[in-house]
Each structure stands twice: as structure tokens, then as C-alpha cells.
Amino acid sequence: MTTENRITAINNATSTGEKKTIRYKHVDHLLDVKQIPLGALLYNPYNGRIRSLIKSFESAQQREINNEDEKDIEIIEQYLYDSAKGKNDKTLESLRENGQQEVGIVTKDGVIIDGNRRACLLNIIRKGDESRNYFKAVVLPDQLKDNEREITLLETRYQMGVDSKVDYNPIEKYIRCYELKEDHDLDLSEIAEIMAESEPQITAWLSIFNLMEEYLIYLKTPRIYTRLEKREGHFVDLLNYLNQHEKNLIFSDDDLAKLKEVYFDYIRLGIPVLRARVIGRPTGANSFFSRKEIWNDFIKDHTELKASYTDLSFDGIRAKNPSYSNEDVIRQIDNAWKDTLEDSLIENLSYYESDLKDLIETYAPLKLLQRIQNNVDRINVESMEPTTKEDVIRLINKIQSKLTNLLHLVNQN
Numbered sequence: 001m002t003t004e005n006r007i008t009a010i011n012n013a014t015s016t017g018e019k020k021t022i023r024y025k026h027v028d029h030l031l032d033v034k035q036i037p038l039g040a041l042l043y044n045p046y047n048g049r050i051r052s053l054i055k056s057f058e059s060a061q062q063r064e065i066n067n068e069d070e071k072d073i074e075i076i077e078q079y080l081y082d083s084a085k086g087k088n089d090k091t092l093e094s095l096r097e098n099g100q101q102e103v104g105i106v107t108k109d110g111v112i113i114d115g116n117r118r119a120c121l122l123n124i125i126r127k128g129d130e131s132r133n134y135f136k137a138v139v140l141p142d143q144l145k146d147n148e149r150e151i152t153l154l155e156t157r158y159q160m161g162v163d164s165k166v167d168y169n170p171i172e173k174y175i176r177c178y179e180l181k182e183d184h185d186l187d188l189s190e191i192a193e194i195m196a197e198s199e200p201q202i203t204a205w206l207s208i209f210n211l212m213e214e215y216l217i218y219l220k221t222p223r224i225y226t227r228l229e230k231r232e233g234h235f236v237d238l239l240n241y242l243n244q245h246e247k248n249l250i251f252s253d254d255d256l257a258k259l260k261e262v263y264f265d266y267i268r269l270g271i272p273v274l275r276a277r278v279i280g281r282p283t284g285a286n287s288f289f290s291r292k293e294i295w296n297d298f299i300k301d302h303t304e305l306k307a308s309y310t311d312l313s314f315d316g317i318r319a320k321n322p323s324y325s326n327e328d329v330i331r332q333i334d335n336a337w338k339d340t341l342e343d344s345l346i347e348n349l350s351y352y353e354s355d356l357k358d359l360i361e362t363y364a365p366l367k368l369l370q371r372i373q374n375n376v377d378r379i380n381v382e383s384m385e386p387t388t389k390e391d392v393i394r395l396i397n398k399i400q401s402k403l404t405n406l407l408h409l410v411n412q413n
Helices: 003-011 051-061 072-082 086-100 116-128 148-160 163-167 170-183 188-195 199-218 231-248 255-271 273-280 292-306 314-320 325-358 366-379 386-413
Strands: 016-023 025-035 104-106 113-116 135-138
Touching: 003 025, 016 135, 051 325, 072 086, 072 116, 086 104, 113 116, 113 135, 113 148, 116 163, 116 273, 148 170, 148 188, 148 199, 163 386, 170 199, 170 273, 170 325, 188 199, 199 255, 231 255, 231 273, 255 273, 255 325, 273 325, 292 325, 314 325
Parallel strands: 104 135
Antiparallel strands: 016 025, 025 135, 104 113
16 A cells, blocks of 8 residues: 555544643643554554664664564564553454554554554454454654654653563663654653653663673673573673772773673573572672672683584575574574583583672681582582593692691691
């Protein structure tokens, strides 16, 4: 359908008799609610609910998604459907039984500003019932189909700037803040106003997003934002730790860079937020990074474990499997990485967690010696690798020497 035909279909749409007040361009407008044919409408490709998915798709495909192309429309609809899987069945049932209760907002030339997911579900219903072929909405007075900036501002104000933003994937708010600042030249106060947040909160989100971008570049998949799902808390913690450690002049830029990379690796593994904190937490010297005697050995072992591995190429897998989605490619890359490194990286983390516990807990000598004895009792010489025999002997002699010295000190006490 051409733009002219869309405009004509929207102009000729039947009014329901209802009215809705919309604030547009700083003026309140009392607008008629219309029953607009679904075929006259376009999904919003800048929709904040699915922006991470759209941008990941565009980055991988090296083209913009087209909301007038049938195949791309199917992709957008799948993203919209997946964005609220847990609510779709209930919403579909309500739409079938009660009709559309919430009125949407569309532009003069048919772009849906508010109500994309509802329109998607109505299109699903339409496939089984052609009589349900309309979307209830008010119509803004301007044509905005090719105006990304204005569509983004309106959608943010009408959807992400109200309480409903809690329904969005947490990553979406970071992307939207970045777009408003970098792509659309809004200053912090304007972003805060349109998103109904404080300026300090917007500043924090932008800093966290910059760290997320670094993570994706580190993984050699820039702008593939789907790799950030369920990892927001890790980045919030890491930024806080880096900021606090940076104020401590004993840490160099190289120290902080290594902390960041190690944290990135364990974020990739998907270890829980609480467990990851032991790597870099600055409070009370209660982390590897805060204990130099642990950190130096931990980072050395971590680096050696990773040294022989090279990640599979995103572009290489895509070239061999053009039908793969971003998620398919990333799944193959991460599965290969985890199959090779996960067990050894987790084992290394566990080893130094135990080491840290020994340092920070104030055990009496007797209790420490009892723990050492228990560990010695668990050593199975039969399972020893022949190649490690000399190292084992050397370590036993070293421990024996230290115990002899300790026994001498105890006898003198």
C-alpha cells in the first residue's frame, strides 16, 4: 500500500464516537478515536520495546529493517510477540472476548506510535477472523514515516516515559538513552524529562551502556545487543567497582583493564551476579582484586587458561549458514567457548574463592591446621598425572619445610 493510500484509508476510517486527549507539540489535542484498517498501518521500527532486537538484526544484516517489506514485517511481529510471551495468551483472550480496550496512537501516514504489540496480536486474530480487521487509535496530524527522530521522541514519551516502561526488557532503556543523546542530540535534562527520570539516573544509564558496548566489542560482536539479556546487574556492579577502584591510586589503568576483561569473561559464562562480586568487590578487601596476593595468581592462571583458545568468527558462521539468526550464530560461538573453557574457568574461580576465604576469616591456628590435615587426607596419589610428579614433590618439600619452621616457632612460644 502506498503512503497516499494509507493516508486515504486512515482519513476514511470510521469514528467510534470516543475521544482521547493527546499532548502533541506542547499542546493538548482532543482527537477522535477511529477504527483503522490494520492493513493501513505500519509497525514502528524504532519501538523501544524491541529496539535491542532490531538493532542486533540491523548490525548482523548490515541493513535497516523495512517495515513495509513482508519478510521484515514477519520479523518485527515475531520480536513484538516474543517481547511479552507471558502476557500474550491473556491479551489475545481479552481482545477476542472484549475487543480492544486501550486506544493506540498512529501518525497521519500510519506509523503506530503506541500499541504495536496490540496491533500485532490483532493481526494474529485477523488471520482467523477477517471481520476483526481494525485497530482503534487516535491519529496525529503529521506524516512522520520517514522522521526517525520525531517517532522516537513520541514513542519514548507516550510509552517509555510512563509507568509501563517496567514491562520493557531492561536493556531497552539503556539503548534508548544512548539514541536520544547521540543520534538525536538531546541533552541530559531533555532525556530525563522525556523518560520521566532524574538526570543522575540518565547519566548512570549512559555510563552503564558504554560499558555494555565495550563488552560487545570485547566479544567481537558490536551492537549485537541480544547478548546483554539477563546481564544488566553484572554491568551495574562492574561500573560501580571500576569507579571506586579508580579513586584508589594504588591501581593502574592496566590493573583496571584486566579486572574489566576478567569480569567480562565471567559475565559471558553467565555466573550469578552475587557470585561474580567476589572478583572485584572493593569493600573490606573482600575480593580477589582487593587482595594483591590472590589477584596476581588468579589473573595469571585465568590468562593461561584462555591463551590457547580463539573464538569462532561471527561473520564466518554467518557466511556458511546465511539462514541462521543472530541468536543461532551466538549460541554456536558461546557453546564452543563454554565447551572448551567453562569447567576450567569455574574451577579456577572456586579455587581462589576458597583461598580468599582462608585469608579473610580469622581462624585459630588449630582450626587452620585441622583444615590443612583434612585437605591432605583427601589427596589421592593414584590420580596424580605423571607429568606433575616433580611439581608435586617440590611442593611437598616446600610445605614440609614451612611446617618444620612452624613447629619450631610453636615450641618456642
